[in-house]
Amino acid sequence: MSKWTAKDVLRADQFTKEEIATILELAGEYERALSDGRTLDVMKGLVLSTLFFEPSTRTRLSFETAMLRLGGGVVSVSEAKSTSASKGESLHDTIRTVEGYADVIVLRHPQIGAADEAARATDKPVLNAGDGAGQHPTQSLLDLYTITKETGRIDTLTVALAGDLKNGRTVHSLALLLANYEVQFVFIAPPALRMPDAICNELDQRGVRIQQTDDLATGIEQADVLYMTRIQRERFDDPSAYDRLKDSYVLTRDLVESAKDGIVVMHPLPRVNEIATDVDDYGKAAYFRQAANGVPVRMALLALVSGRA
Amino acid sequence: MSKWTAKDVLRADQFTKEEIATILELAGEYERALSDGRTLDVMKGLVLSTLFFEPSTRTRLSFETAMLRLGGGVVSVSEAKSTSASKGESLHDTIRTVEGYADVIVLRHPQIGAADEAARATDKPVLNAGDGAGQHPTQSLLDLYTITKETGRIDTLTVALAGDLKNGRTVHSLALLLANYEVQFVFIAPPALRMPDAICNELDQRGVRIQQTDDLATGIEQADVLYMTRIQRERFDDPSAYDRLKDSYVLTRDLVESAKDGIVVMHPLPRVNEIATDVDDYGKAAYFRQAANGVPVRMALLALVSGRA
Amino acid sequence: MSKWTAKDVLRADQFTKEEIATILELAGEYERALSDGRTLDVMKGLVLSTLFFEPSTRTRLSFETAMLRLGGGVVSVSEAKSTSASKGESLHDTIRTVEGYADVIVLRHPQIGAADEAARATDKPVLNAGDGAGQHPTQSLLDLYTITKETGRIDTLTVALAGDLKNGRTVHSLALLLANYEVQFVFIAPPALRMPDAICNELDQRGVRIQQTDDLATGIEQADVLYMTRIQRERFDDPSAYDRLKDSYVLTRDLVESAKDGIVVMHPLPRVNEIATDVDDYGKAAYFRQAANGVPVRMALLALVSGRA
Numbered sequence: 001m002s003k004w005t006a007k008d009v010l011r012a013d014q015f016t017k018e019e020i021a022t023i024l025e026l027a028g029e030y031e032r033a034l035s036d037g038r039t040l041d042v043m044k045g046l047v048l049s050t051l052f053f054e055p056s057t058r059t060r061l062s063f064e065t066a067m068l069r070l071g072g073g074v075v076s077v078s079e080a081k082s083t084s085a086s087k088g089e090s091l092h093d094t095i096r097t098v099e100g101y102a103d104v105i106v107l108r109h110p111q112i113g114a115a116d117e118a119a120r121a122t123d124k125p126v127l128n129a130g131d132g133a134g135q136h137p138t139q140s141l142l143d144l145y146t147i148t149k150e151t152g153r154i155d156t157l158t159v160a161l162a163g164d165l166k167n168g169r170t171v172h173s174l175a176l177l178l179a180n181y182e183v184q185f186v187f188i189a190p191p192a193l194r195m196p197d198a199i200c201n202e203l204d205q206r207g208v209r210i211q212q213t214d215d216l217a218t219g220i221e222q223a224d225v226l227y228m229t230r231i232q233r234e235r236f237d238d239p240s241a242y243d244r245l246k247d248s249y250v251l252t253r254d255l256v257e258s259a260k261d262g263i264v265v266m267h268p269l270p271r272v273n274e275i276a277t278d279v280d281d282y283g284k285a286a287y288f289r290q291a292a293n294g295v296p297v298r299m300a301l302l303a304l305v306s307g308r309a
Numbered sequence: 310m311s312k313w314t315a316k317d318v319l320r321a322d323q324f325t326k327e328e329i330a331t332i333l334e335l336a337g338e339y340e341r342a343l344s345d346g347r348t349l350d351v352m353k354g355l356v357l358s359t360l361f362f363e364p365s366t367r368t369r370l371s372f373e374t375a376m377l378r379l380g381g382g383v384v385s386v387s388e389a390k391s392t393s394a395s396k397g398e399s400l401h402d403t404i405r406t407v408e409g410y411a412d413v414i415v416l417r418h419p420q421i422g423a424a425d426e427a428a429r430a431t432d433k434p435v436l437n438a439g440d441g442a443g444q445h446p447t448q449s450l451l452d453l454y455t456i457t458k459e460t461g462r463i464d465t466l467t468v469a470l471a472g473d474l475k476n477g478r479t480v481h482s483l484a485l486l487l488a489n490y491e492v493q494f495v496f497i498a499p500p501a502l503r504m505p506d507a508i509c510n511e512l513d514q515r516g517v518r519i520q521q522t523d524d525l526a527t528g529i530e531q532a533d534v535l536y537m538t539r540i541q542r543e544r545f546d547d548p549s550a551y552d553r554l555k556d557s558y559v560l561t562r563d564l565v566e567s568a569k570d571g572i573v574v575m576h577p578l579p580r581v582n583e584i585a586t587d588v589d590d591y592g593k594a595a596y597f598r599q600a601a602n603g604v605p606v607r608m609a610l611l612a613l614v615s616g617r618a
Numbered sequence: 619m620s621k622w623t624a625k626d627v628l629r630a631d632q633f634t635k636e637e638i639a640t641i642l643e644l645a646g647e648y649e650r651a652l653s654d655g656r657t658l659d660v661m662k663g664l665v666l667s668t669l670f671f672e673p674s675t676r677t678r679l680s681f682e683t684a685m686l687r688l689g690g691g692v693v694s695v696s697e698a699k700s701t702s703a704s705k706g707e708s709l710h711d712t713i714r715t716v717e718g719y720a721d722v723i724v725l726r727h728p729q730i731g732a733a734d735e736a737a738r739a740t741d742k743p744v745l746n747a748g749d750g751a752g753q754h755p756t757q758s759l760l761d762l763y764t765i766t767k768e769t770g771r772i773d774t775l776t777v778a779l780a781g782d783l784k785n786g787r788t789v790h791s792l793a794l795l796l797a798n799y800e801v802q803f804v805f806i807a808p809p810a811l812r813m814p815d816a817i818c819n820e821l822d823q824r825g826v827r828i829q830q831t832d833d834l835a836t837g838i839e840q841a842d843v844l845y846m847t848r849i850q851r852e853r854f855d856d857p858s859a860y861d862r863l864k865d866s867y868v869l870t871r872d873l874v875e876s877a878k879d880g881i882v883v884m885h886p887l888p889r890v891n892e893i894a895t896d897v898d899d900y901g902k903a904a905y906f907r908q909a910a911n912g913v914p915v916r917m918a919l920l921a922l923v924s925g926r927a
Contacts, residue, residue, distance in 0.1 A: 045657035068384070075682045075683050094888075096898075096906045098679065100906060100912075101680055101910070101913055102679075270397065288408075291406045374693050374719040377692075580707070580711060581707070589714075597715065598718070601715075
C-alpha cells in the first residue's frame with residue numbers, strides 16, 4: 001500500500017479512484033479475515049480516541065469495534081457536555097491535548113468544518129465521523145463497499161436515491177462519490193425536497209445521466225440499487241403537505257416486488273417507518289449488512305491512516 | 310461442555326439443574342484462575358457490546374470486567390439517550406445493527422420482555438441484564454453461586470428472604486431458582502409487601518416448605534442464609550405505615566448475633582440503611598463478596614453462550 | 619523498585635523525594651519505550667476502573683490511555699448520575715463493590731477527602747484524580763515531570779506561578795511539592811487572589827525564597843518557568859474589579875519575548891484566553907507537552923501501586 005498518502009479522512013470527495021479501490025480492497029481482506037475467525041494485531045499497541053461532541057451510537061460503536069478487531073485500544077468520549085469544551089476550551093486545544101494521548105482521533109462534531117479544523121491542529125490522523133450538515137465520508141465509503149458487495153460491480157449500475165434529497169448529507173456525498181464511476185441516477189423526491197441544483201449541475205458536467213421523478217414506484221422500475229432516506233415532518237412549512245405525501249415514500253414489500261428484479265435496498269439507518277418491516281426478509285434488503293460493513297471499511301481506514309496497512 | 314445449547318440468557322428459570330451446575334462449576338474454575346493470577350484468552354478476538362438503555366453501573370462494570378478478564382474487548386453504551394432509540398429506532402433495528410459489530414450483546418432495558426425481543430431479532434447471543442420488572446437472571450445465578458460458596462451446599466438449606474417480597478424481582482427469581490433444590494424458605498415481610506400468591510403457590514406445588522412471618526428476629530432464628538432487600542417508602546400508600554415499620558426491617562449486629570450461628574447475610578446492593586454498617590465486619594456478611602461473584606459467573610455465561618467454554 | 623510501599627496515591631505531599639525520583643525515572647523509561655514503539659505488557663491481565671463522579675475528560679482519558687499503553691484493560695464510569703450513588707449508596711459501598719471487579723481504582727469526586735475515604739474502604743490501590751478543592755496529586759507530579767524535562771533540572775530554578783493563586787488547587791500542590799527542592803518562587807497575582815498565608819508560611823519555614831508581585835511583566839523577568847492559571851470572573855465580588863485587571867493577566871507573545879530567555883511556559887489546561895494563541899508556536903510553550911506527560915507519569919503510578927514496576 002505504498003501509494004497511500006492521506007493523513008486524514010475528512011471528505012468523501014478527497015480520494016482518487018485508486019485510493020478508493022485500495023480502501024475497498026483492504027476492507028474486503030479484513031472482512032474475510034474476520035469471517036475466517038482470524039485475530040488481527042495490525043493496530044496492536046495503538047490507541048484510538050473517539051471524540052463525539054454529539055451522540056451517534058452507531059458510528060461510535062462501529063469505529064470502536066473496528067479498532068478492537070485490529071488489536072488496538074480505545075478511549076472514548078461519548079458526550080460533549082463531559083468535555084473541556086464546556087469549560088470554554090477551543091476545539092484546537094482539545095485536539096492538541098488528545099493528540100498527546102492517542103495515535104488516531106475520530107471526531108463527531110455538530111459544526112461544519114470541525115474535522116478540518118481538528119486535522120489542521122495535529123499531525124496525528126483525524127477521521128471525520130460527521131461534522132454537522134457537512135461530510136460523513138466513512139458512511140459514503142461503506143455505502144460504496146456495500147454496493148460493490150451486493151451487486152458485484154459499480155460501473156453500469158442505475159442507482160435510485162429516494163426521500164429527502166435536499167437535506168440529506170448522506171445522499172449528496174454518495175452521489176458525488178458514485179460520479180467517479182459509470183453509473184446513472186434516478187432521483188426520487190417530492191418537489192420540495194429535490195436534489196440541490198449545485199449537485200445536479202456538477203453531475204451533469206461530469207457526464208452523469210440523471211432522471212428525476214416524485215413517484216417511488218416509477219423511480220425503482222429500472223434501478224439496480226435503491227437508497228432510501230427518511231422524510232422528516234419538520235422539513236415542511238406546511239404539515240398537511242407532509243401528511244399528503246408521507247405514505248407514498250414508504251417502501252413496502254409490494255413495491256419491492258414490482259421493482260426491477262434483484263434490486264438492492266439500502267438505507268443509512270436508523271429507519272423509522274420509511275421501509276416496511278416485511279421488506280427485511282427480502283434477500284436483497286441490504287441495510288443491516290450495510291451497517292455491518294462499517295466495521296471492515298473503518299478498519300481499512302484506521303490501518304491506512306496509521307501506516308499499518 | 311458439549312451439552313450446552315442455550316443461545317441466550319434471558320430468564321432465571323430457563324436452565325435445567327444440569328445447566329446450572331455447568332455454569333457454577335465453570336464460574337468456580339474461572340475464579341480460581343483469576344485468584345492464581347492466570348491470564349485467560351477464552352474470548353480473545355471477540356467483542357461484547359453492552360447496551361444499557363437505563364443506567365446500572367454495577368451490572369455493566371461487572372459484565373465488562375468479565376469480558377476483559379476473558380481476553381475479549383468491549384464496546385459500551387451506558388445511556389439510552391445516546392442511542393438511536395431517541396431517533397425513533399425500534400429495539401429490533403438497534404439489535405440488528407449491533408449484531409453487525411459485536412459477537413455478544415448484553416442488554417439492560419426498562420421494558421419487560423425487551424431481552425426476549427432482542428434475542429428473537431438476532432442469531433448472536435443476548436444476555437438479559439435486567440428488563441424492567443421482568444427478569445435479571447445473571448443476578449439470580451450469582452446469588453446461587455454465592456450461596457454454594459458461602460455454605461458449601463444448596464440442598465437442606467433454610468433460606469430467609471426479607472424485606473419487600475412483593476415487588477422484588479430479585480427475590481422472586483431467586484426463590485424459583487432455589488426451588489430446584491431441597492431447600493425451605495422463610496419469607497419475612499410486612500403484610501402489605503408479602504411474597505405474591507402466584508409464587509407461593511408454585512413453590513407449594515413443587516413441594517417446597519414455606520414459613521411466613523412479619524418479624525425479622527423470629528424469621529432468622531432457623532435460617533442458614535438471610536437475603537435482605539430494601540423496603541422503599543414509595544411502595545406504601547400511607548407513609549405513616551412505612552414509618553411505623555421501617556426500623557424493624559433493619560438488620561443490626563445485635564440481630565445477627567441473635568440469629569442462627571453462622572448465618573450468611575446477602576443483599577443484592579445497593580444498600581441504603583437496611584443493613585447497619587457494623588454488620589460489614591461480621592465474617593459471614595457476604596454481600597460484597599456476592600457482588601464480586603458477578604464477575605466469574607458472568608465470565609462463565611459469556612464463554613458458554615459464545616461456544617468458547 | 620523494591621522501596622515502593624505506598625498502596626495509594628492520595629496527596630501530592632505524601633511522597634518522599636526518593637519516591638518522587640522513582641516515579642519520574644519510571645515515567646521517563648515508559649516514555650522512551652513508547653517513543654521507541656515498544657509494546658508493554660506490564661499491566662497485562664489487570665483491570666482499571668475509572669470512577670468519575672464529576673466529568674474530567676482530560677484526566678480520565680489520560681489515565682485510561684496510560685492503562686492501555688501498559689497492556690491492561692479499563693472499565694469506565696464517566697458520570698456520577700449513572701452510579702449507584704444516585705440510589706443512595708455510600709461511597710464506601712461503591713468502592714467495596716468496585717474492588718470486587720477491578721485491580722486498581724481511579725477516583726474523581728467533588729468532595730474533599732473522598733479519595734482518602736475510598737482508600738480506607740479497600741485494600742486495592744486508589745489513585746486520587748481530584749477530590750473537589752482538595753488534592754490532585756497526579757497533576758502535580760506531571761507538572762514536576764514536565765519541569766525536569768523542559769529545563770533539565772529542578773534545583774536552582776526560579777518558578778513563577780501566575781493568576782488565581784488563592785483558589786488554585788493545582789498551584790498550591792505544585793508549590794509544596796517544589797519546596798522539596800532548591801527552588802525560589804515568584805507569585806504573581808492580583809491582591810484579592812494572592813497565595814494563601816498558610817502556604818506562604820509553610821514555604822517560609824522550609825527556607826524557600828518567595829517574591830510577590832501583581833505585575834505579570836515584572837514577575838517573569840527572572841523566572842525560568844512560568845506556570846499560568848486562569849482568573850475567573852466569578853471569584854470577584856465586584857465584576858468591575860475583574861474587568862479592570864483581566865487583560866493584565868493574559869500572556870502575550872510580546873510578554874514572552876520580554877521575559878527571561880528560554881522561559882518555559884506551562885498551564886494545567888483547559889486554557890480559555892489567558893495565553894494568547896500565538897504563544898503556542900514559541901518553542902518553550904510546554905503546555906500541550908505537559909498534558910501529554912500525564913500518560914507516562916500515570917503509567918508509572920499505576921505500575922508502582924500495582925506492584926508491577
